[in-house]
Amino acid sequence: MSVFNDVKNVLCSVLQLSDAGAALTMESPLLGAMPEFDSMAVVSVLTALEEHYDFLIDDDEIDAEVFETVGTLTQFVERKLNKG
Secondary structure: OOOOHHHHHHHHHHHHHHHHHHHHOOOOOOOOOOOOOOOHHHHHHHHHHHHHHOOOOOHOOOHHHHEEEEEEEHHHHHHHHOOO
């Protein structure tokens, strides 16, 4: 399974998007565009990604740019995977 699909599945699960999650693309905006994606959701998504991929995310690695779109979040995860 691709990183994009994994990230999409985590977002759908954490945000409980059900059918709306199927429409997510790399260009889909997140922060400020989805009412479900609030500060608590950010923490939950990060925790779910850490558990899924078995890596740790440091606070200084995270900024608003990571959560601009599904694609920027996917790229962040890919960078984390390539470091490990």
